[in-house]
Amino acid sequence: MQALIWHGPHRHEHGDVPEPTPGPGEVLVQVHRAGICGSDVTAHKGLMGISRPGAVRGHEFAGVLAGGADGWRAGERVAVNPVLVCGTCDRCRAGRSSCCPDLEIIGVHRAGAFAELVAVPVTALHKLPDGLSYETAAGVEPLAQACHDVELARRHGPLGNTLVIGAGSIGAWIVQALQWAEPSAVTVVDPDPRRRDAALRWGATVVAATDDLPRRSFDTVFDVVGVPATRRAAVDACAGGGTVVAVGLGADESAIGWFDVVRREIVVQGANTFTDDSYRKALDLLATGRVEVPEARVLPLTDGGAVFTAMASGTDPFAGKTFLAPDRAPVVT
Numbered sequence: 001m002q003a004l005i006w007h008g009p010h011r012h013e014h015g016d017v018p019e020p021t022p023g024p025g026e027v028l029v030q031v032h033r034a035g036i037c038g039s040d041v042t043a044h045k046g047l048m049g050i051s052r053p054g055a056v057r058g059h060e061f062a063g064v065l066a067g068g069a070d071g072w073r074a075g076e077r078v079a080v081n082p083v084l085v086c087g088t089c090d091r092c093r094a095g096r097s098s099c100c101p102d103l104e105i106i107g108v109h110r111a112g113a114f115a116e117l118v119a120v121p122v123t124a125l126h127k128l129p130d131g132l133s134y135e136t137a138a139g140v141e142p143l144a145q146a147c148h149d150v151e152l153a154r155r156h157g158p159l160g161n162t163l164v165i166g167a168g169s170i171g172a173w174i175v176q177a178l179q180w181a182e183p184s185a186v187t188v189v190d191p192d193p194r195r196r197d198a199a200l201r202w203g204a205t206v207v208a209a210t211d212d213l214p215r216r217s218f219d220t221v222f223d224v225v226g227v228p229a230t231r232r233a234a235v236d237a238c239a240g241g242g243t244v245v246a247v248g249l250g251a252d253e254s255a256i257g258w259f260d261v262v263r264r265e266i267v268v269q270g271a272n273t274f275t276d277d278s279y280r281k282a283l284d285l286l287a288t289g290r291v292e293v294p295e296a297r298v299l300p301l302t303d304g305g306a307v308f309t310a311m312a313s314g315t316d317p318f319a320g321k322t323f324l325a326p327d328r329a330p331v332v333t
Helices: 038-044 134-138 140-154 169-181 193-202 228-237 258-263 276-287 301-313
Strands: 002-008 011-016 026-035 060-065 077-080 117-121 125-127 162-165 186-189 206-208 218-223 238-246 267-270 296-300 321-325
Touching: 002 301, 011 301, 026 134, 038 301, 060 134, 060 140, 077 134, 125 276, 134 140, 134 276, 134 321, 140 169, 140 218, 140 238, 140 276, 162 169, 162 228, 169 186, 169 193, 193 206, 218 228, 228 238, 228 258, 296 301, 301 321
Parallel strands: 162 186, 162 218, 186 206, 218 238, 238 267, 296 321
Antiparallel strands: 002 011, 026 060, 026 117, 026 321, 060 077, 077 125
């Protein structure tokens, strides 16, 4: 079958791989749309650590069932929660499944959706409401991440005056999730004027072009980029006793002023994946039209290598969300 294969740093190539064989409790999903995540771009550069040559990534996706299983019919339209957990450990039982020690992600730890077919557990399937497009359905995963990010911040107190660094797709979702969780003043920083304009539509109060912001001004800061400069900017912008939510995976190691973190009692909160509750909440927000979908484009899977190269080099002129579509014709429209 057709797939987009990672062969090493800066080498995504379109080619053939064997069709997956579903295991016990699994079913094949014929992929219609698979979104490119910022972490996929980091992996394309060879900076994720767990990626191996020959891997097929893609964890934001929707499609139709290629076969029936356990109450599901072939041809049903589905979105897939790619986060797989054990469900029995103390973290899962406490409602913190995103910290499960056995957590796996379809498209990261196992073969993903940059392919015509992907094998998924039946427990990961979510039926699509009528009228919900595949592009919108593939956006459930990043919106679930945004909902989880916001909930993590709220564990440490009211969100208050909030800063979002980075207005890509996750940043866009965070701005909108903030409106539904706890409306507050939201400042968005992004170098792209189109993203800044969109952030104002999504509910941002103020937008800025750079990270040159007032120091120690924000109760909650979301770093959606995750490179050394944005991590330092996040800590610098955070008020004493505030919270920095580290979301972006642009780089692994970063130096920040830990004396400053300690003396001003700043909480640095990591944000890893999401829970099934967040996924269901995101699906409901999109299905009921309470969240605006960022500008999107759909490219054939055969263009995947070129678009990854452009995104990784910063030369891609498109500022919205990119989806890849495998070549195989749909089972249903």
